[in-house]
Amino acid sequence: MSDFMKYKGYLGSVEYSADDNCLFGKVMFIKSLLMYEGETLQELESMFHETVDEYLKACEVDGVKPNVPCSGVLNLRLGHTRHLAVAEQANKLGVSINDLICSAIDMRLHPSA
Known part of the structure; x- marks a missing residue:
């Protein structure tokens, strides 16, 4: 899958569970595990936005810096x-x-x- 939902600098996946007959996703490329689900794509996107907003608010309340996707520093092993x-x-x-x-x-x- 190459397409992501985007919101406030965060990327969210779009996945389908045949077992649960629902759409779900997670905020990608951060250390924290943030997941969301919905029955329609619109609901999934809304839940993605809500999840990011709640995460950012919780970080602010707790006085911690939120994880950001891909810091810009990448270590390579070239040989x-x-x-x-x-x-x-x-x-x-x-x-x-x-x-x-x-x-x-x-x-x-x-x-x-």
Whole structure:
């Protein structure tokens, strides 16, 4: 599945349970487990919004910082040979390794750009 519901920077999955004959989902890419369900897509989306709103309110009341999806920091295990090749290429281009990797990812995510 590649489509998600989006609300306040959070992504929610859309799944179906044949056993329970209902739609359900969870807020994706955060440490906290936040789930919701509904009988229709509209109800599921409404419950997703309600779940995010309740989570954010509970974090505020408790004085804790809410989890955010994908912090922007990603550790990669490239292996020695690939790491060395990336370092050499970045040096040749006069850019940082991070910039080279971000550029390669951008080209993959947006090939026509």
